[in-house]
Amino acid sequence: MSTETGGPTERAVDAARRPLAALFEPRGLALLSAGLLLFSFTFPLYGIIDVVGDPSTFLLVVAVTLVLATGLSRVVGAWTALPVGLGLLVLGLWMYASALPADVVAQQDRILGDVVSLFMGLSVLRLQMIELFALAYTPAPVFLTWYLVLRRRYVGAALVGGAALTFFVLTGDVDTLVALLGALGAVGTVGFGRLERFGGADRAVETMAVVLAAMVVATMLVSVVPGGTGTPFGLFGEGGTDTIEGSLINSDQRVSIQGSISLSSAVRFTVESPREAYWRTGAYDRYTGDGWVRTGSTLDYRGEMSGPQGESRIVEQAVTIESELDAMPAAWKPVRVSENVAGDTSVTSLGGLQPASAFTPGDSYTVVSRQPVVSPRRLQRAGDDYPGRIESRYTNLPASTPDRVATRTRQIQDGAGADTAYETARAVESYLEREKGYSLEVDRPDGEVADSFLFEMDEGYCTYFATTMVTMLRTQDIPARFVVGYTTGEQVDSGTYQVRGLDSHAWVEVYFPDVGWVQFDPTPAGPRQDAEQDRIEGGGDLGNVDDDPEPTTEPPSTPDRPTTNPSPATPGSTVGPIRTPTTDGDAVRTANDERGGIPLPEPPSREEAALILVVLAGVAAGARRLGLHERAYRAVWVRWQPRADPASDVQRAFERVEYVLAREERPRRDGETPRQYLAAIDADEPVERVYRLHERARYAGDVTVSLADDAVAAANEIVRERTGPLG
Structure with a gap:
């Protein structure tokens, strides 16, 4: 007998909602995170292809690879699929090398130098036949990342996708926001994958936030490629002055x-x-x-x-x-x-x-x-x-x-x-x-x-x-x-x-x-x-000029001074009538040149704002995991007592003293009366005084402003004498 309730319309709505709801289950979130990771390292490849040709072929290759990975994930085990992924990489790179001009292939040291230079921060865009390189490189990481996540090998998927993304971070071909999304995808793939297997939603989410924030801070403090020209993501620019x-x-x-x-x-x-x-x-x-x-x-x-x-x-x-x-x-x-x-x-x-x-x-x-x-x-x-x-x-x-x-x-x-x-x-x-x-x-x-x-x-x-x-x-x-x-x-x-x-x-x-x-x-x-x-x-410069900068350009908003002109018949000249060249100088941004006074900081960019939010979320999550927020609250609560009504003031003073005694001596045990507790810890007179005032207010109903003042004053004295840094 069917247990379904409601009419056909309600059942149809419920059926339509199930796939959407599944996306917000740990498994669905792990798949979405893997998709974000895939996007982070295919997006720079798409941009590279766009620079030199038509990216439609690249998109077709990515789509076919995803279909292949999805199909094989249902019928082939991991130990069979891994050689397939590695084979795709070897085959692609062999095809790329075979297509290079003969004069380039003949210079093996030149090819090796190109490979090394990629990992030293030089852009992939400097490679010859870059469109073929992108098409050769793409299938292997796309296949393995998607296959492994479908097989619930979340750590392996994150490692493969993260390695592919790291390559483009090293070459400087991925911008800050995309790199951040990729890092979020990698952490989410592992975190939600573990959440699917072991549960513990709150702790898993907190851990992911802390790990991601740590990754962002690490890239701010450590140069990924010392001396490279790539721009691995960091907060508030690369330092130095653009000229x-x-x-x-x-x-x-x-x-x-x-x-x-x-x-x-x-x-x-x-x-x-x-x-x-x-x-x-x-x-x-x-x-x-x-x-x-x-x-x-x-x-x-x-x-x-x-x-x-x-x-x-x-x-x-x-x-x-x-x-x-x-x-x-x-x-x-x-x-x-x-x-x-x-x-x-x-x-x-x-x-x-x-x-x-x-x-x-x-x-x-x-x-x-x-x-x-x-x-x-x-x-x-x-x-x-x-x-x-x-x-x-x-x-x-x-x-x-x-x-x-x-x-x-x-x-x-x-x-x-x-x-x-x-x-x-x-x-x-x-x-x-x-x-x-x-x-x-x-x-x-x-x-x-x-x-x-x-x-x-x-x-x-x-x-x-x-x-x-x-x-x-x-x-x-x-x-x-x-x-x-x-x-x-x-x-x-x-x-x-x-x-x-x-x-x-x-x-x-x-x-x-x-x-x-x-x-x-x-x-x-x-x-x-x-x-x-x-x-x-x-004499001097307009502004402080850094001679070790990033791009920019030239002089004040008037045209150029006439200089002696190269002959039209030489390479240093423009063919045709002799022309006065316009020159561009060593330069630096001068935010307050027009306004005067102290320069105002520029608002953070979209990427910088995203990084700030990630770091703040990670700090908040880490503080929660360590109990810092509760400890900070208690540190303020025990030292500061705002006044309300007399009964509430006495109760709060009593609770503050008990909190201090629990830290200094021991907590009061279940079933242990206040008098028994005071005797057991050999309490001094100020403590006994607060307990007596609390007992009188609670059982005798005799709560006056004067009694509340005495209780609060005694509690304040105990807190000052007994509390060090509560941390």
Whole structure:
């Protein structure tokens, strides 16, 4: 006989509610936590795929892997499934290695160096063929994490998923909030899994909160990757000051785009050269939507390097370092360095030079460059027959780049009547110079930088101009890249140039067949000389400048001071009319520059607020587990007695004294009368007095204000004399 009650509607509602209710049972919460952990390490992979291609294939791979794990969890034991997961990893990595270019595979030490560098804080985005790497890496951790949690192997699932997440924390490819969610997922998987097996809901939840808070605090206090460029999550930033020189010149493998900045007039180096140029320090090929990454490995300098493809002239530069500098400025294209630094010099995958360690004041070196000799006529005739490796590497954009960027670029092309790559580059360069203002006081956009600057911002500085121009050219399949370094600087003598922090800059290089890379500078030039000259004559820096920073950018909101310009026919120049370069300086956020007075702290970001809440919840849970909240309450309760009515006051005074006696002597036993208790502990007169007053109030009903005053005063005296720190 059926025991169900209610009509069909009620039974249908109950049936619909059961699956939802099951989600809030320990088993359902463990599965949800595992799903959160899966999200935390697949989300950065999705972002990586979006940078270089279409993420739909990646999503399909994740879905198929989850279906496979779900199916096998019903029919295959763990000792069979584990080899399947490891086999997926080995097979994926073998496929990735097999697809690498032959010249890369031949350099086994280079591959090993890439692998090691990932665990030293360098972004996964710097790997070649990154989309294939993501597709090869993903199935194994996804399969094992989901399979193990379905088989109720919660600790194993958390270990596998946590290891996959840790990899991306080490490389700096996961942001704070996602890393926090992953940590919460790992702790929840284990905690709710144990709760399903052993019960104890309150204690399990408290333990999870404490563990998660401890993880967050540990990452705040300990650098996960000393010396790495990744950004494992922490509270209230990374410490130090954002400067453009730190982000552009000393950024190594990655450049992020920042907001408002200011200048430094510090002299960085002096160059003796027969020709002026832009002193290039690095270039970046992979655009992420909010910054730049240089892919490929850095190799040791092994003698003279190749020069540009076409006609070139030799330019020798003698560089003397004036203040610490973690870069090796040189005119493009460097081909040889002096013997005194050859053993400590590396060559980047994009042909730039890097010192093994920072230069210090007084250091010097000589570098020989071969500057391309170009003219507008020659670039017009260069055509668009790009080598495959150049086209694939330097025309790639994130799949999420809005279509309106390409549409606007075509409109600019049509308006200028541009038919060649050179004409398009000049048209885009002129458009940005003309339509966008120059300012250091800008808010960092939340979305894709080039799109935001092109359509939503009225002004910006060099990083925004260069990023936008490269993006626009790439939408038209014109190879271009983001370049950083210093402009010519101030000519202090014939053939001698003094270069300051405020000369740090970002510009664009465009590739032309049979010519090579040619410089363009879309940042608007103008009369900034007075502002910079005042800065130089005034001495010192605007704000406290940290020379070991993270990204940012350039000078006050006026255009740039005129400097001696590189010849249009050299790499340090823009082809076409001689232009005054805009330079960007060593910089630091100055929150109170406009307001004056004491700077107000900025409100916490979304990630920082989340971390604060986690830490506070963990502290509260830990205090509850240790009984600290009860002990703290009692410490206040026994020392402070607010007055109410006489009867309540006497009762409270009696309870306070009993609490102190229980701590100092022993608690009163069940069935033991107050008189028996006092005799057993040999109580002194003040204690007996409180007990007598309590007995009189309770049994005689004689409770006056005077009696209550006596009881409270006696209790206060006992508490003061007998209580030390209650802790």
